[in-house]
Amino acid sequence: MAAGAHLRGMTARQVARIVLDREPLFILDVRNEGDYSDWKIEGERVASINIPYFDLLDGVEVALGKIPTEDRVLVACAKEGSSKFVAEQLIKAGRGDVYYLEGGMKSWSEHLEPVKIGDLKQGGALYQFVRLGKGCLSYMIVSGGEAAVVDTVRLTEVYCSFAAQKGARIRHAIDTHLHADHISGGRKLAEQVGATYWLPPKDADEVVFDYAKLEDGAEIAVGDARIKIEAVYSPGHTIGSTSFVVDDQYLLTGDILFLESIGRPDLAGKADDWIENLRNTLYKRYTELPEELLVLPAHFGKITELGEDGSVRARLGDLYAKNPGLNMPDEAEFRRAVKEHPPQYPNSYQEIRQTNMGIIQPAEERQREMEIGPNRCAVHDK
Structure with a gap:
């Protein structure tokens, strides 16, 4: 074992800060090849290789020659156990500065990192919650001791804690819209804190719970400063x-x-019907909004x-x-x-849609499993 070396864990939050701060990190991912190819930790200065756990049971020599000596090494697996074993073997083989990912890739999938976007004109601020491991983005508008959360993910405790830090009541x-790639936490959050849950009614034909109808032109006020949130009907990804x-x-x-792509219209099986809606939103409705x-x-x-x-x-x-996606003047090309x-x-995605409708109520562990993997809501994502 390397002198002074011992087994250490690295949390998903610590990995997130490394990624966001653009620090170097080398990852040995010991999941099976298919899972790694489908989804992995990425970053500007993050490098990774995949050697399945079962190929390392008889020794980590095959990995030692592929791991750089100058960078921190993080061993990642699905849940944690395999990465702890491999990290320990690497340390015993003389490789220092080795960590395992605490909670595995499941914890990476669930971490939310809040980032301030900007101030509001009458006081307060807007925050973006970046879910690096899933590609999800959600938002909190805070003003005058009140808050509104948009596109809440199921990890509602993060929003409750953040709002409390800001002295705001949600x-x-x-x-x-009715999400299909991740489980919404909107209704759960509303029930937890006594808030109003808003959902576009055109997406709610099959929901089995009560909600406030979010319709074109609706205005939602937040706080004493009366920060306005104005609804703009923009169908295409879903009809609502x-x-x-x-x-x-x-x-x-x-x-x-999105920044580099546009929404896909096929997750409810209605691509033919919704492509025209998508084009109208992107090429007409949005063009009427201020460019700034x-x-x-x-x-x-x-x-x-x-x-x-x-x-x-x-x-x-x-x-x-x-x-x-915004530069296809020919409708047939689009x-x-x-x-x-x-x-x-x-x-x-079908099971996720049914969960978000309230039709099924999967156990927490099943919900985690349903969400594992990248988001695929965009036309041009590969």
């Missing part, structure tokens, strides 16, 4: 997809518009979409200049791009 939980203009500064686009609005989507597809501060944002006018090369479906 009054509204809002979903831009609704965007928000917040404080005349920010445009929360849900899964309709800061676009804040509900997902990102690539780690390169994160800015220097770790946030995902872009000016609406800039997206019209460079986003491929239709082909959306339909002919769709990305792989999200894992368990």
Whole structure:
């Protein structure tokens, strides 16, 4: 064993800070090849290799020659146990500065990192919660001792804790649409804190619970400063997809518009019906909005979409200049791009949709399993 070396864990939060701070990290991922190919930890200065756990049971010599000596090494597996074993064997073989991922890739999938987007004109601020391991983005608007959360993920304790730190009571939980790639925590959060849960009614035909109808032009006030959240009906990803203009500064686009891509219309099996809606939203409705609005989507597809501060944002006018999905003047070309090369479906997406409708209530561990893997809500994500 390397002198002074001992087995150490690294939390998902610590990994997130390494990624966001663009520090070097080398990862030995010991999951099976298929899981690694499907989804892994990525970062600007993160490098990784995959050697399945069962190939290392008889010794880690095969890994030693592939691990750089100058960087920290993180061993990752699905739940934790395999990575602890391999990390310990690497240390015994003389390799120092080795860690295992606490909680495994499940913990990575669930970590949320809050980033301040900006101040509101009458006081308060808007925050983005970056779920690095899943590509999900959610938001909290805080003003005058009140808060609204948009596109809440199921990890509701994070929002409750953050709101408490800001001295705010969560009054509204809002979903831009019925999600299919992750389990919404909006209704759960509303029940926990006594808030109102908002959902577009055109996405709610099959839901089995009560909700407040989020319709075009609806305004939701937050705090004494009366920060306005204005609903903008923007169908295409789903028939009910609704965007928000917040404080005349920010445009929360849900899964309709991303920084490098556009939303896919096929997760409810209605691509043919919804492609025209998608085009109308992107090529008509959004063009009527001010170009200076800061676009804040509900997902990102690539780690390169994160800015220097770790946030995902872009000016609406800039997206019209460079986003491929917004630069297809020929309608037939647009239709082909959306339909002919769709990305792989999200894992368990039909089961996730049913959960978000309230039709099924999977146990917590099953919910974690359903969400494992990358988001696949965009047309151009690979």
